[in-house]
Amino acid sequence: MKYTEKYQIGFNECDENQHLKLPSMVDLLMKVSEDQLDAGRAGTEALMERGLGWVVTQYHFEIKNLPRPMDKVILSTEASGYNRFFEYRDFGISDQQGNELVKVTSQWVMFDLKARKLIPCDEELMKQFKVPLLPKMPHFSRLRALKQYDQSRKYRVRYDDLDTNHHLTNSHYFNWFIDMMDRDFLRKHLVSQIDIKFDQEVRYGEQPLSLMSLKEDKNDLMSYHAIEDDTGKVRTVCELKWRSI
Structure with a gap:
């Protein structure tokens, strides 16, 4: 299930060339993901009550262009699949006309905060967000x-x-x-x-x-x-x- 938000880029989020900074870009992607998960009671606060947290293990970004100050963009995210231990999530940033600026794929694990170790995916949570079970792991660069x-x-x-x-x-x-x-x-x-x-x-x-x-x-x-x-x-x-x- 794809989730989108409209957002306007601030001057403080850009570098001296007036391009969105990489740390700011990652923060925006985390924001849209958190907003989607919050709506389904699977965000940071809800998981912390269970002693759990999401931890990313790998990202792949393809960047056609970076937004500038005051640009209005569309942030998007979607949980694209899961297997026993990993959950896969896609992100995007596009302009108002829907032209893709940034495309991201990522791999995550659910983490036991007290024991400091990963745990198997929560299958009920995956069903709640209609995340498909994947027969094999997606490819990431080694x-x-x-x-x-x-x-x-x-x-x-x-x-x-x-x-x-x-x-x-x-x-x-x-x-x-x-x-x-x-x-x-x-x-x-x-x-x-x-x-x-x-x-x-x-x-x-x-x-x-x-x-x-x-x-x-x-x-x-x-x-x-x-x-x-x-x-x-x-x-x-x-x-x-x-x-x-």
Whole structure:
């Protein structure tokens, strides 16, 4: 069941090129998803009463263009399927004429907040939202960290960086990724595709490294990113494809 909302982009949600920031874009997609789930008593508050939460494990973004300040857009989301442990959700941003600007597919798990472990999908909840049972898992890019990155920078997880699941909020990863890029590069390029995989949560007070390499790969301009903890374990891997403005 597809759910849509109308929304007007604010100046505070855009960068100096007047394009929607990636963290703001992720926050908007989470907003429309939360609004749909709230209506069916499956949003953050309802799940927290049961000691549960939704946790994303992977995203794939295809970005044709990014909205600008004061643009009126249509946000959309739909639970596209599930199997024993994973729920799949699609998102979109389109203009008022229905032209697709951003298309997103994602994979989620339901998480026991106290035990800090995933649990099987709630089949009754899936039936409530008319989510189809999938015979096989949808395909996502198989992301792996590079053996070595060209740049690194240490960050600290602050209190305001946390979400209601008590770990670093999804959108904040993109602040760390974009901060690794040179300003002149960002003024001349836009992201056209994103693949990101979350292997393990990042928690309050931790000081992980943000790693990055920028490369030409088969005629594509790619930046490769990872978040690594102080033991060298990779928590998150991301690939961004760029195009010239």
